[in-house]
Amino acid sequence: MHAASRFSTFTVARYVLVEARRGGLPWLAAASALAALALSGFLSQVAITEGAALQAAASAALLRGCAVFLIAAHVVASVVREQNDKGLELALALPISRAVWYLGKLIGFACTGALIAALFALPLLIWAAPGDLVAWGLALAAETALVAAAALFFASALGQTVAAISAAAGLYLLARSISAIQAIASGPLTDDSLASDVARWLVDALALLLPRLDGVARGDWLLYGAPPAAELVQTLSGLCFYFVLLAAAGLFDISRRNL
Amino acid sequence: MSRIAARLSARFSPGDARPLSAVPGWILGLLAAAFAAQVGWQFTHRAVAPSAADLPAAPSAQALRLASLGETASLARLAMLWLQAFDSRGDNAIAYRQLDYGRLVDWLGAILATDPLSNYPLFAAARVYAENADPRKARRMFDFIESEFARDPNRRWPSLAHAALLAKHRLHDLPLARRYAAAIQRLTTNPTIPGWAQQMEIFILEGMNELEAAKVMLGGLLATGRIRDPEERRFLQGRLAEIENRLNSPAKGENR
Numbered sequence: 342m343h344a345a346s347r348f349s350t351f352t353v354a355r356y357v358l359v360e361a362r363r364g365g366l367p368w369l370a371a372a373s374a375l376a377a378l379a380l381s382g383f384l385s386q387v388a389i390t391e392g393a394a395l396q397a398a399a400s401a402a403l404l405r406g407c408a409v410f411l412i413a414a415h416v417v418a419s420v421v422r423e424q425n426d427k428g429l430e431l432a433l434a435l436p437i438s439r440a441v442w443y444l445g446k447l448i449g450f451a452c453t454g455a456l457i458a459a460l461f462a463l464p465l466l467i468w469a470a471p472g473d474l475v476a477w478g479l480a481l482a483a484e485t486a487l488v489a490a491a492a493l494f495f496a497s498a499l500g501q502t503v504a505a506i507s508a509a510a511g512l513y514l515l516a517r518s519i520s521a522i523q524a525i526a527s528g529p530l531t532d533d534s535l536a537s538d539v540a541r542w543l544v545d546a547l548a549l550l551l552p553r554l555d556g557v558a559r560g561d562w563l564l565y566g567a568p569p570a571a572e573l574v575q576t577l578s579g580l581c582f583y584f585v586l587l588a589a590a591g592l593f594d595i596s597r598r599n600l
Numbered sequence: 601m602s603r604i605a606a607r608l609s610a611r612f613s614p615g616d617a618r619p620l621s622a623v624p625g626w627i628l629g630l631l632a633a634a635f636a637a638q639v640g641w642q643f644t645h646r647a648v649a650p651s652a653a654d655l656p657a658a659p660s661a662q663a664l665r666l667a668s669l670g671e672t673a674s675l676a677r678l679a680m681l682w683l684q685a686f687d688s689r690g691d692n693a694i695a696y697r698q699l700d701y702g703r704l705v706d707w708l709g710a711i712l713a714t715d716p717l718s719n720y721p722l723f724a725a726a727r728v729y730a731e732n733a734d735p736r737k738a739r740r741m742f743d744f745i746e747s748e749f750a751r752d753p754n755r756r757w758p759s760l761a762h763a764a765l766l767a768k769h770r771l772h773d774l775p776l777a778r779r780y781a782a783a784i785q786r787l788t789t790n791p792t793i794p795g796w797a798q799q800m801e802i803f804i805l806e807g808m809n810e811l812e813a814a815k816v817m818l819g820g821l822l823a824t825g826r827i828r829d830p831e832e833r834r835f836l837q838g839r840l841a842e843i844e845n846r847l848n849s850p851a852k853g854e855n856r
Contacts, residue, residue: 440627524650524685549642575645582641586634593631596623 349437353445354452357419361453366415370457373411377403378464394564397468401560404461405481409513412454412485413492417505420446420496430600439595447493447588454485469563476567480558483580487552488513490587498594515547516554523548552583655686655699658706661713668714676715683707684724696729701740704729712748717755722748723832726759726766727839735771742767746780753787760784761797765813768804777804814843 361367381399385392423429432442462478469477491512496505526544556576567573620628659667668675687699708729712721722745730741742763749760764780767773781800788798796816 440624521682521685523646525681527685545646548646549639551642553642553645579641579645582634582637585630586638589627589631589634592627593623596627597617597620599618 349441350445350448353432353437353442354449357446357449358452358456360419361415361449361456364415366411366453366457369411370407370460373407374404374461374464377407393468397465397563398560400465400468401477401558401563404465405484405558405560408454408457408461408481408485409488411457412450412489413506413509413513415453416450416489416492417496417502417509419450420493421500421502421505424497424500433600440592443493443497443592443595444588447490447591450489450493451486451584454489455482458482458485465563470566473562473567476573477558477562480562480573480577483577483584484554484557487554487580487584487587490584490591494587494591494594497591512551513554516551518555519544519548519551520553520555552580554580650686651698653698655683655703655707657703658710661710664710664714672715673718676711676718677720679707679711679714680718680720680724683711684728696732697734699729699737701729701732701737705740705744708744709748716752719755722756722759726762727835730763730766731770738766738771742776742780746783749783750787753784754790754793757784757788757793757797761800761817764800764804765817769813774804814840 377400380403381396384399385396429442433439437445458478458481462474462481465474465477488509492505492509495508495512496502499505499508523544526541553576557580562568568576664675664679665672683704687696708721708725712718725741725745725748730738730745732738732741745756745759745763749756760780761784764777764784767780768777778801781804784800785798
């Protein structure tokens with residue numbers, strides 16, 4: 342990609358960030374942070390021990406869920422609205438390619454997710470060690486970037502708000518639970534019949550096509566310490582591979598589409 | 601739904617989409633490389649069943665109920681599937697041998713308290729975890745089964761009956777087996793419970809070997825029509841075949 346394309350990509354990304362700032366997203370994120378802190382504060386009041394730990398763990402889990410939902414809903418709403426308003430056709434009438442437009446959107450949404458992750462990590466400084474919180478925040482930023490990439494892909498390919506949000510949510514939930522599903526499927530009590538073998542094989546094949554989100558940005562990192570740097574890098578590398586795969590799939594889809 | 605299907609079909613039908621040659625080569629290359637990298641990465645970092653040491657402390661039944669968001673029956677059964685994955689890896693010589701039975705009992709108790717009508721926790725306790733070769737662990741599980749049996753004898757007697765059988769034939773602890781048999785006889789009141797179960801003390805005292813006793817029990821259970829679940833039937837028949845094989849092996853004398 343030459344310098345002019347790079348410039349155009351960042352221009353598109355900048356406008357994505359401007360759109361996010363001018364919409365209701367910052368207020369929604371702030372409201373989510375306040376609601377999560379208030380709910381965890383209430384829970385810690387009724388706990389007879391480990392009040393601070395309860396507040397940190399509950400806040401982290403709630404904020405993680407909020408970050409994922411907010412970024413997915415924002416991306417889908419933005420892309421579908423743009424498709425309905427023929428904004429894509431208008432953008433492509435300018436001297437930018439489809440790939441530049443798509444990558445610009447992706448970078449913009451990933452940065453939006455990173456900003457939400459930073460905003461959500463900030464209040465957790467009250468209870469967590471800064472080093473652990475940095476690891477948690479980084480992992481949350483990577484997770485939101487991946488969810489943004491999935492939401493952009495589905496919104497762009499399906500063009501329907503409900504269908505795209507459902508598909509992104511389905512992928513996310515499957516990615517959070519695939520390790521447990523795989524472990525359950527490999528137990529010694531399962532049947533040795535052909536159907537069971539096929540089911541096990543299908544679960545293993547499905548696992549190859551999914552990221553592992555169950556080990557990312559976990560609330561226990563804030564209580565018992567984040568994983569060692571090497572393990573964290575390995576976890577984030579897995580997400581990085583999947584992010585590139587989603588980006589490539591989205592680029593492929595938009596390149597083949599008749600507008 | 602049909603609109604989405606039509607849209608997907610239109611999007612991916614070769615007639616509507618632009619030809620593959622319209623896709624820049626670097627995008628095709630990136631897609632292929634990213635797919636290969638994803639599959640390769642996940643293949644080398646495959647998840648395995650958690651080890652015994654990974655079993656965390658059990659939550660309270662109230663916490664499980666809260667987490668179920670009202671779907672206690674569903675959560676209890678899913679929790680059982682999750683629990684039985686611990687220490688069950690294919691490379692284990694003997695599954696569940698290393699498990700911390702204190703924690704395991706806490707988990708089973710919490711799951712059973714979440715859905716007291718579920719048969720799964722006590723079935724797993726009696727038929728899977730109580731068959732541990734370590735007598736201390738087996739006894740720990742027997743104690744759990746006995747205490748839970750007392751809360752609902754008419755529903756939970758099959759687990760205690762199996763515990764009585766194991767106490768006699770695996771632990772060779774006849775007083776313990778008689779205690780369990782007497783408890784079934786004393787506490788069950790449902791007329792649909794088979795006669796052999798209510799006279800189990802006599803049945804325990806008879807000189808049957810483990811296979812004969814297991815056959816009587818399984819045959820009795822099947823005859824009452826209590827085992828309607830095909831998976832449970834298959835599991836029990838598999839266990840019966842295992843006992844048969846074990847008793848037919850050269851070291852069979854030990855278990856008689």
